[in-house]
Amino acid sequence: MEIQVNEEGKTKILSLEGKLDLANAAKLKESVIALLNEGKTQIHLNMKQVDFINSSGLGALVSLMKEVRVHKGRLTLSDLAPYVNEIFEITQLSHVFEIYKTNDEALASYNTVMTD
Amino acid sequence: MQLDKLYDLEEKIFELETRLEGKSQEVRSLANIATVITSILDIETVLSVAMENSIRQVGGEVGALLISENGVLTVKVAWGVDVSFVEKLKYKDNLDIARFCLKNKQSIIENDCSHIFPVDIPVHSFIAAPIPAKSAEAVIIIFNKENGKGFSVADRESLNMICRFTSISLDNTDLLNTQLEKQKMDQELSVAREVQATLLPSSMEFEGLQLASTYIPARQVSGDYYDFIPIDKNRILFLLGDVTNKGVPAALVMTSVHAIIHAYVNSKLPIRVTDIICQLNDILCNDVIKGREMFITLFMAFMDLKEGTMEYCNGGHPPPFYYRASKKLTQRLKPGGTLVGQFAGLPYRSTKIKIFPGDRIFTYSDGLIEAENRAGELYGLDRLEEFFKAGIMLDAKRFDNVVKEEIERFSVGSREESIDDFTTLVVDVLKEEKKKSFEFVYRSSLDNLQQLYLDLASVIDEYNIGEKLAKSLNVTISEAVTNSIIHAHKYDESKKVILKMSLNKKQLVADILDEGKCCSVSTIKDHDLNVGFLAEGGRGLGLIKKLSEEVIISLRPTGGLRVRIINILKDK
Numbered sequence: 001m002e003i004q005v006n007e008e009g010k011t012k013i014l015s016l017e018g019k020l021d022l023a024n025a026a027k028l029k030e031s032v033i034a035l036l037n038e039g040k041t042q043i044h045l046n047m048k049q050v051d052f053i054n055s056s057g058l059g060a061l062v063s064l065m066k067e068v069r070v071h072k073g074r075l076t077l078s079d080l081a082p083y084v085n086e087i088f089e090i091t092q093l094s095h096v097f098e099i100y101k102t103n104d105e106a107l108a109s110y111n112t113v114m115t116d
Numbered sequence: 117m118q119l120d121k122l123y124d125l126e127e128k129i130f131e132l133e134t135r136l137e138g139k140s141q142e143v144r145s146l147a148n149i150a151t152v153i154t155s156i157l158d159i160e161t162v163l164s165v166a167m168e169n170s171i172r173q174v175g176g177e178v179g180a181l182l183i184s185e186n187g188v189l190t191v192k193v194a195w196g197v198d199v200s201f202v203e204k205l206k207y208k209d210n211l212d213i214a215r216f217c218l219k220n221k222q223s224i225i226e227n228d229c230s231h232i233f234p235v236d237i238p239v240h241s242f243i244a245a246p247i248p249a250k251s252a253e254a255v256i257i258i259f260n261k262e263n264g265k266g267f268s269v270a271d272r273e274s275l276n277m278i279c280r281f282t283s284i285s286l287d288n289t290d291l292l293n294t295q296l297e298k299q300k301m302d303q304e305l306s307v308a309r310e311v312q313a314t315l316l317p318s319s320m321e322f323e324g325l326q327l328a329s330t331y332i333p334a335r336q337v338s339g340d341y342y343d344f345i346p347i348d349k350n351r352i353l354f355l356l357g358d359v360t361n362k363g364v365p366a367a368l369v370m371t372s373v374h375a376i377i378h379a380y381v382n383s384k385l386p387i388r389v390t391d392i393i394c395q396l397n398d399i400l401c402n403d404v405i406k407g408r409e410m411f412i413t414l415f416m417a418f419m420d421l422k423e424g425t426m427e428y429c430n431g432g433h434p435p436p437f438y439y440r441a442s443k444k445l446t447q448r449l450k451p452g453g454t455l456v457g458q459f460a461g462l463p464y465r466s467t468k469i470k471i472f473p474g475d476r477i478f479t480y481s482d483g484l485i486e487a488e489n490r491a492g493e494l495y496g497l498d499r500l501e502e503f504f505k506a507g508i509m510l511d512a513k514r515f516d517n518v519v520k521e522e523i524e525r526f527s528v529g530s531r532e533e534s535i536d537d538f539t540t541l542v543v544d545v546l547k548e549e550k551k552k553s554f555e556f557v558y559r560s561s562l563d564n565l566q567q568l569y570l571d572l573a574s575v576i577d578e579y580n581i582g583e584k585l586a587k588s589l590n591v592t593i594s595e596a597v598t599n600s601i602i603h604a605h606k607y608d609e610s611k612k613v614i615l616k617m618s619l620n621k622k623q624l625v626a627d628i629l630d631e632g633k634c635c636s637v638s639t640i641k642d643h644d645l646n647v648g649f650l651a652e653g654g655r656g657l658g659l660i661k662k663l664s665e666e667v668i669i670s671l672r673p674t675g676g677l678r679v680r681i682i683n684i685l686k687d688k
Binding site: 019021022023052053054055056058059060062063065066083087090091092093095096 | 562563565566569584587588590591594595598601602649650651652653654655656658659662663
């Protein structure tokens with residue numbers, strides 16, 4: 001899995017590409033935990049290039065969310081492919097994650113929260 | 117003197133005014149008659165209104181309106197006079213008044229009939245005028261001017277005018293009736309067309325064959341008929357016939373042929389094409405066609421896919437083309453007897469051949485080979501055979517389409533009456549499709565997941581699986597394989613996960629086999645998606661169940677688990 005990291009204000013944007021399965025879950029977890037340890041606690045995952053996710057991938061995301069909460073940060077997702085979105089719906093995890101349609105919407109939400 | 121002149125003038129003016137008044141009354145009354153007559157659209161009413169108004173307008177005692185129907189002149193409306201009376205009045209040229217009037221196409225006035233008719237006939241004057249309608253030949257005759265003087269030129273003008281109004285109305289009515297009749301006929305024909313369409317086979321599916329056909333009636337209904345009747349899962353009867361002529365008579369015979377053949381098949385008699393054709397021939401000769409100049413040409417074949425044979429009989433039909441794939445040869449399937457429905461008791465012979473996967477039979481109606489081009493040249497059998505050979509690499513449906521296009525192209529600009537019913541039936545014997553099954557083996561390492569996705573892609577490609585199922589297969593199978601690696605094998609790379617996949621009809625079965633030490637499936641079976649929101653694991657089996665048609669988990673005889681994931685392949 002390819003992970004590209006960008007920054008927008010205080011938010012780290014991770015653009016993921018490939019299959020989010022057990023083999024790739026570890027890499028994602030490592031990347032995010034490294035950021036958290038640097039004090040970057042606003043994490044956005046752009047899932048546009050993720051064409052596949054299974055329970056291992058979901059498990060990794062749940063684990064990351066819990067980790068972010070410990071660091072009092074925020075984890076957001078955007079640009080879920082239809083099939084990936086369906087998996088989120090089936091597993092009801094769509095109710096747990098903050099999922100935005102687009103990257104911009106997700107980033108705007110951080111700004112809104114900041115000005116509040 | 118001057119005063120006298122003045123009186124004279126005054127009298128003349130008075131007279132003129134009176135005449136003018138009379139004329140304008142006459143015109144008004146004629147205008148009324150015109151309005152009434154031309155507004156009626158029922159022949160009987162038009163005629164009786166015309167008669168009544170004519171009598172009143174010209175001031176006659178009695179009258180009659182005669183009309184010529186199929187060359188016979190009959191009294192349609194008799195006004196105070198009896199029919200035989202009018203017909204026996206000979207006038208000139210040994211013709212009665214009506215015939216004379218029709219022949220000369222002009223009105224007649226006779227104010228002195230004493231020298232024309234016998235003395236005992238109480239007719240002293242008459243006026244007659246033809247009704248100049250296109251749709252009917254008719255005459256109005258009025259006898260005896262009421263005032264005893266005789267009919268005037270003005271009366272003639274009035275009567276002529278009424279006759280003209282009547283003719284307009286008759287023609288309108290006739291036009292309307294023709295149109296209504298045509299409309300009704302069209303409606304009935306379009307129902308007939310629907311009925312006929314239901315007689316044609318509704319399904320073109322038969323396992324082991326690819327069937328394609330086109331059916332284009334030249335008119336609303338057609339004398340062409342094609343059918344394929346599955347007898348059981350290996351045997352099918354198919355045929356294509358063409359009743360002589362087009363349109364309704366041909367369609368009626370076609371429906372009989374359909375009924376006779378289906379009755380035979382339903383009777384559970386052994387299916388032999390010659391028996392069916394002989395019976396069809398006899399029934400058509402004795403009960404349906406009965407010596408009319410009609411018949412049907414018919415090609416009938418009975419295919420047994422299990423036996424790999426086709427028995428056919430050609431009853432005077434243009435020869436179907438048969439392509440034998442193994443020899444790359446095309447042959448014409450020649451007659452086994454003459455046309456059907458003209459000679460009762462005739463014998464028919466059948467021919468039985470071996471058929472093989474890849475073979476094609478192409479049957480058609482004569483509308484194809486008798487298609488004409490702009491120059492009046494026929495498409496012909498040889499050209500069709502060449503086209504058949506050239507199109508052999510296309511599948512049945514595609515070939516059927518290009519034949520239609522070819523004939524359409526050929527007959528661009530041809531005479532309309534040269535267009536005949538157009539029917540084709542293409543039967544391809546399909547190659548036996550043995551979909552291969554797959555087996556993949558993976559060591560218990562996550563590094564192998566990438567290989568798994570590649571393997572799945574090749575299966576998806578081979579089985580031609582649609583996008584949605586392809587995606588869920590990626591999830592469910594990787595899920596099961598991951599489970600085996602983590603839970604059953606605990607990353608022990610010496611243990612293998614086996615994936616077997618096969619497609620049977622539309623059922624896609626994937627077995628994921630592991631070498632773990634599970635001894636009870638009951639604890640695993642109950643896994644579902646209800647693990648709470650924040651659980652990191654435990655969703656795998658729930659997802660598999662949710663995304664698959666059926667999941668069966670069982671213990672392998674050698675130990676370990678078998679997870680069977682079943683999906684139904686839908687048409688793309």
